[in-house]
Amino acid sequence: MKPHTFLLSAIALILALSAVSCSKTSQSDAEMNACIDSIMAKMTLDEKLGQLNLPAAGDIVTGKASQSNIGRLIAEGKAGGVFNVKGVEKIKELQRIAVEESRLGIPLIFGMDVIHGYETVFPIPLALSCSWDTAAIRRSARIAATEASACGICWTFSPMVDICRDPRWGRMAEGSGEDPFLGAAIARVMVEGYQGDGLKKNDEIMACVKHFALYGAAEAGRDYNTVDMSRQRMFNDYFAPYKAGADAGAGSFMTSFNLVDGIPATANRWLVTDVLRGMWNFDGFVVTDYASIAEMRQHGIGDLKVSSAMALAAGTDMDMVADGFSGTLAQSLEEGNIDMGQIDTAVRRVLEAKYKLGLFADPYKYIDAKREQTEVYTEANRTEARRIATETFVLLKNEGNILPLRKGGRIAVVGPLADTRANMPGTWSVAAVPEKYKTVVEGIRDAVGPRGTVTYAKGSNLYADPALEAAVTVFGRQMRDPRSEEALRAEAVALARSCDVVIAAMGEASESSGEAASRTDISLPDTQKKLLEALLATGKPVVMLNFSGRANVMTWESAQVPAILNVWFGGSEAADAIADVVFGDVSPSGKLTITMPRSVGQIPIYYSQLNTGRPKNNDAQFEKYLSGYIDSPNSPLYPFGYGLSYTTFSYSDFALSAHDMKSGDTVTASVRVTNTGSREADEIVQLYIRDIEASTSRPLKELKGFRRIHLKPGENATVEFPVTVDLLKHYNYELEYVAEPGEFSIMIGPDSRTLRSATITLH
Numbered sequence: 001m002k003p004h005t006f007l008l009s010a011i012a013l014i015l016a017l018s019a020v021s022c023s024k025t026s027q028s029d030a031e032m033n034a035c036i037d038s039i040m041a042k043m044t045l046d047e048k049l050g051q052l053n054l055p056a057a058g059d060i061v062t063g064k065a066s067q068s069n070i071g072r073l074i075a076e077g078k079a080g081g082v083f084n085v086k087g088v089e090k091i092k093e094l095q096r097i098a099v100e101e102s103r104l105g106i107p108l109i110f111g112m113d114v115i116h117g118y119e120t121v122f123p124i125p126l127a128l129s130c131s132w133d134t135a136a137i138r139r140s141a142r143i144a145a146t147e148a149s150a151c152g153i154c155w156t157f158s159p160m161v162d163i164c165r166d167p168r169w170g171r172m173a174e175g176s177g178e179d180p181f182l183g184a185a186i187a188r189v190m191v192e193g194y195q196g197d198g199l200k201k202n203d204e205i206m207a208c209v210k211h212f213a214l215y216g217a218a219e220a221g222r223d224y225n226t227v228d229m230s231r232q233r234m235f236n237d238y239f240a241p242y243k244a245g246a247d248a249g250a251g252s253f254m255t256s257f258n259l260v261d262g263i264p265a266t267a268n269r270w271l272v273t274d275v276l277r278g279m280w281n282f283d284g285f286v287v288t289d290y291a292s293i294a295e296m297r298q299h300g301i302g303d304l305k306v307s308s309a310m311a312l313a314a315g316t317d318m319d320m321v322a323d324g325f326s327g328t329l330a331q332s333l334e335e336g337n338i339d340m341g342q343i344d345t346a347v348r349r350v351l352e353a354k355y356k357l358g359l360f361a362d363p364y365k366y367i368d369a370k371r372e373q374t375e376v377y378t379e380a381n382r383t384e385a386r387r388i389a390t391e392t393f394v395l396l397k398n399e400g401n402i403l404p405l406r407k408g409g410r411i412a413v414v415g416p417l418a419d420t421r422a423n424m425p426g427t428w429s430v431a432a433v434p435e436k437y438k439t440v441v442e443g444i445r446d447a448v449g450p451r452g453t454v455t456y457a458k459g460s461n462l463y464a465d466p467a468l469e470a471a472v473t474v475f476g477r478q479m480r481d482p483r484s485e486e487a488l489r490a491e492a493v494a495l496a497r498s499c500d501v502v503i504a505a506m507g508e509a510s511e512s513s514g515e516a517a518s519r520t521d522i523s524l525p526d527t528q529k530k531l532l533e534a535l536l537a538t539g540k541p542v543v544m545l546n547f548s549g550r551a552n553v554m555t556w557e558s559a560q561v562p563a564i565l566n567v568w569f570g571g572s573e574a575a576d577a578i579a580d581v582v583f584g585d586v587s588p589s590g591k592l593t594i595t596m597p598r599s600v601g602q603i604p605i606y607y608s609q610l611n612t613g614r615p616k617n618n619d620a621q622f623e624k625y626l627s628g629y630i631d632s633p634n635s636p637l638y639p640f641g642y643g644l645s646y647t648t649f650s651y652s653d654f655a656l657s658a659h660d661m662k663s664g665d666t667v668t669a670s671v672r673v674t675n676t677g678s679r680e681a682d683e684i685v686q687l688y689i690r691d692i693e694a695s696t697s698r699p700l701k702e703l704k705g706f707r708r709i710h711l712k713p714g715e716n717a718t719v720e721f722p723v724t725v726d727l728l729k730h731y732n733y734e735l736e737y738v739a740e741p742g743e744f745s746i747m748i749g750p751d752s753r754t755l756r757s758a759t760i761t762l763h
């Protein structure tokens with residue numbers, strides 16, 4: 001070490017240690033402020049801007065940290081954190097550079113897209129939402145936090161809470177579906193699951209609610225596209241999950257790529273400051289999405305300097321990848337376009353996050369090579385992932401009770417998704433280790449054991465067109481078979497003929513959904529449909545497993561195939577979970593959290609629609625001058641909340657404890673649910689409300705409660721929902737959250753289509 005380098009390091013250490021108030025783990029505001037004041041007093045402008053800079057991992061992913069560009073940046077105090085670096089050794093080295101080599105020794109924050117698990121991968125978020133099991137979802141986030149933190153990660157870019165009503169958008173896979181009430185409930189438990197008991201322990205990590213806001217409403221379902229909607233719709237239909245994340249104490253928020261009211265979210269002051277911080281009292285920090293500031297040039301807002309100043313002024317604190325804050329804010333300051341107070345506010349928020357994470361007290365709090373060995377992909381975590389995966393599958397059809405299958409006989413497993421390991425975890429599984437996961441064939445084979453034979457033929461590629469297939473099998477997920485589609489099909493048909501039953505694993509590949517994976521045609525690709533047709537023509541019973549990251553158009557399949565189980569992407573343990581359900585060890589219980597359309601032409605389609613002035617009388621028929629289509633009913637193929645079981649449930653004794661209520665009252669809505677079939681199973685009971693007359697038009701129904709119950713054959717339970725005045729509220733034209741006097745209809749049932757109702761009058 002050169003003498004002057006040594007001297008600098010020594011000074012850095014002394015300075016770091018001199019910040020005595022920072023060594024405490026206490027979370028009192030006074031101590032935190034004292035700590036941050038003492039650090040900020042020493043910071044140069046460059047060092048302040050460094051804290052606002054979140055560069056990509058870049059060359060560190062493959063190279064040695066100290067020799068990487070990012071290593072140099074950190075040593076110069078020009079990075080506040082790093083993201084998507086996997087492995088505790090690499091992270092430790094980066095933290096060492098920050099603490100020992102940068103002048104002030106400020107620790108880094110390490111982020112990652114831990115979206116639905118780490119090495120133990122849970123089902124994709126859309127699937128998780130179909131479990132409606134908030135306790136299990138909380139546990140999934142807790143486990144994800146434990147595993148990620150065991151590998152040095154202290155900040156996850158999750159939960160993704162964007163409401164989406166357009167299944168062309170590939171990122172529907174990453175969210176909780178179309179409904180704000182359910183979405184808010186899930187946002188809340190995910191934040192709680194990640195952050196645990198307030199970030200005190202070393203397995204509790206900071207959540208980042210994203211993408212703020214409205215990213216799921218991109219026009220035409222095309223990723224990154226324009227969003228334009230009324231503020232009333234934002235507040236009533238899209239904002240609840242973000243607000244729930246803030247209310248749950250999320251430490252950070254990420255802005256979205258899209259425009260909100262014509263201004264990119266990242267630089268939208270109304271959104272970031274007035275709504276998020278002002279109305280919702282969010283006190284964490286706001287990071288941009290990947291290079292969002294740089295993209296403002298394309299949006300026609302201005303160059304990097306203009307965009308960066310505008311983003312900071314809007315209340316955005318940290319710049320992911322664009323180098324806009326670190327590269328241009330000094331000049332903007334000099335030119336008087338921003339002031340030092342704005343920079344200081346952002347720096348303070350970033351430092352507060354580090355303080356709350358306990359990084360000043362111990363920069364290595366999350367760095368423990370032993371934990372990486374013992375706490376990741378454990379038996380216990382895998383068991384939980386397998387169990388929750390079984391809850392996420394949605395049984396769409398089961399004609400003649402083909403399912404569950406018997407563990408025996410000759411079973412043919414076919415289809416492009418039947419024998420691919422890499423496609424099991426689903427999109428955004430950054431830390432996944434596919435080599436460790438089973439394929440569908442392996443899961444089925446292990447379940448059947450010596451009792452029967454399980455044979456496999458691929459049957460078709462994903463798409464006949466190799467270019468389309470290449471687009472959805474990126475990141476090492478290739479699975480192309482060079483044989484012709486005819487040859488593949490012939491082989492599978494011959495196999496099917498020699499077997500008793502066919503399991504067809506079909507649908508989308510992992511990267512058919514997720515970021516930049518929009519589709520205009522969301523039905524099964526032709527070559528897979530031809531395979532299905534040929535399999536059906538053998539006369540053998542066919543069970544279709546639909547792999548999917550969105551709502552698909554399955555009108556043809558639903559008419560032709562006797563049994564369809566929507567398995568989404570079930571995570572690292574999906575293969576065993578699929579076997580659990582296919583063979584009836586567990587009865588399916590998932591219910592759709594998105595509406596399944598009959599055709600792309602019905603999109604956007606969602607259950608909580610407003611009425612028109614000309615509603616149809618008969619959905620099955622075209623009626624001139626009424627609101628409908630010449631060539632299609634308005635109703636979807638499968639409604640929101642729908643899903644079958646291996647048993648049957650009856651609903652009876654629906655009652656309200658009162659039919660009038662005034663402010664402060666609670667009315668109880670109840671229903672008796674009986675398991676009328678022969679298997680024990682879970683049922684998800686749903687409560688919907690309609691505000692029949694209001695100062696603005698209100699939806700025909702909105703989810704306002706749900707319960708997941710377990711019933712043995714013959715058993716019944718009375719499910720009660722408290723209907724409070726709060727549940728009757730909405731945002732009016734002035735954006736006030738109000739319950740307006742008048743009639744409300746209260747509805748309960750097994751899905752959004754099959755409901756019994758009664759009315760309440762609010763006085």
Ligand code: BGC
Binds near residue numbers: 210289515
């Ligand atoms: C995505 C975010 C993600 C970020 C960092 C972006 O492209 O939109 O959801 O958190 O990358 O990986």
